Amino acid sequence: MEPARRDVLAVTPWLAPIVWTGTFDPTIIDGAVKHQNITIATTVFAVAKYIRFLQDFLETAEKHYMVGLNVHFYIFTDQPNAVPTNVTMAAGRRVSVIKVPKFSRWQEISMRRMEFIQKAIEVDISHQANYIFCVDVDMQFHSRVGAEILGRLVAVLNPWLHKENRDSFNYERRAASTACIPLGKGDFYYAGGFFGGAVGEVHSLVKACRANLEADRAVGMEARCHEESHVNRYLLTNKPTKVLSPEYIWDEELGSGGPEIQVIRYATVRKNMKEVRENF
Numbered sequence: 001m002e003p004a005r006r007d008v009l010a011v012t013p014w015l016a017p018i019v020w021t022g023t024f025d026p027t028i029i030d031g032a033v034k035h036q037n038i039t040i041a042t043t044v045f046a047v048a049k050y051i052r053f054l055q056d057f058l059e060t061a062e063k064h065y066m067v068g069l070n071v072h073f074y075i076f077t078d079q080p081n082a083v084p085t086n087v088t089m090a091a092g093r094r095v096s097v098i099k100v101p102k103f104s105r106w107q108e109i110s111m112r113r114m115e116f117i118q119k120a121i122e123v124d125i126s127h128q129a130n131y132i133f134c135v136d137v138d139m140q141f142h143s144r145v146g147a148e149i150l151g152r153l154v155a156v157l158n159p160w161l162h163k164e165n166r167d168s169f170n171y172e173r174r175a176a177s178t179a180c181i182p183l184g185k186g187d188f189y190y191a192g193g194f195f196g197g198a199v200g201e202v203h204s205l206v207k208a209c210r211a212n213l214e215a216d217r218a219v220g221m222e223a224r225c226h227e228e229s230h231v232n233r234y235l236l237t238n239k240p241t242k243v244l245s246p247e248y249i250w251d252e253e254l255g256s257g258g259p260e261i262q263v264i265r266y267a268t269v270r271k272n273m274k275e276v277r278e279n280f
């Protein structure tokens with residue numbers, strides 16, 4: 001067998017695959033998981049004005065996300081009545097709504113996801129699902145995101161920084177933060193908007209990040225990229241067993257990317273930050 005991709009890194013130094021188009025055969029992967037009858041929990045937060053992203057998120061997920069598999073979407077929102085009910089879900093797929101408070105700062109809404117995901121895993125998801133993925137809502141699926149992403153602990157390369165040197169990453173550098181990764185250290189820069197894996201592994205991740213966010217808060221620290229900084233710090237010690245290429249968390253502002261970006265699977269929707277964020 002010839003390696004399908006020679007233009008990109010397809011395996012980490014700790015021998016985890018990096019998933020790019022061409023590195024996997026969807027038919028073989030689908031055939032391998034079909035008989036396992038697994039359920040994939042998927043958490044998404046739609047608080048305050050971000051409720052507007054939910055419709056397209058769900059509609060495009062039904063077209064491209066884990067098609068043919070059991071998916072249980074957990075929608076965390078301050079406006080349960082505004083969750084769209086007109087999206088036709090395929091067999092084996094369903095939605096649960098969990099009410100959460102609306103915090104006044106967008107950073108707070110983003111960071112506190114760790115706490116709410118932790119609680120939801122403990123009371124519900126750990127009894128319901130095998131895998132869990134935690135994603136941003138201001139995004140749409142454009143192409144297949146399927147069983148190739150399943151793994152024990154899965155993270156995605158941030159599309160803005162995947163070609164940069166580790167010293168240019170947006171890591172938190174202040175030693176006083178529990179998220180600190182000093183210069184010279186670090187593997188990749190992972191996105192805060194898409195991580196997942198086996199339920200127990202993700203529980204450990206969100207629990208650790210929540211504890212570290214609270215420890216930082218107690219000393220008046222807020223990491224440079226909020227919970228994303230803490231996710232990066234956790235994944236430095238706890239290496240992901242699978243890494244997804246930026247195909248899986250693209251940003252339209254980067255255009256179509258370089259020649260190595262052959263497919264855009266899941267991408268941020270362009271938004272007017274001033275208008276959509278509570279504080280900007």
Ligand SMILES: CC(=O)N[C@H]1[C@@H](OP(=O)(O)OP(=O)(O)OC[C@H]2O[C@@H](n3ccc(=O)[nH]c3=O)[C@H](O)[C@@H]2O)O[C@H](CO)[C@H](O)[C@@H]1O
Pocket residue numbers: 044045046047048049050051106109110135136137138191192193194225226227228249268276277278
């Ligand atoms: C694609 C990606 O990797 N995005 C990450 C990036 O910023 P982003 O600029 O993508 O952050 P964002 O504005 O999308 O906020 C993160 C998420 O929090 C939720 N939300 C936020 C504000 C609000 O008023 N209502 C609401 O529901 C919503 O699910 C949103 O998708 O960095 C953030 C931390 O700085 C988070 O780690 C994001 O996951």
Ligand SMILES: [Mn+2]
Pocket residue numbers: 136137138193268
């Ligand atoms: Mn986002």
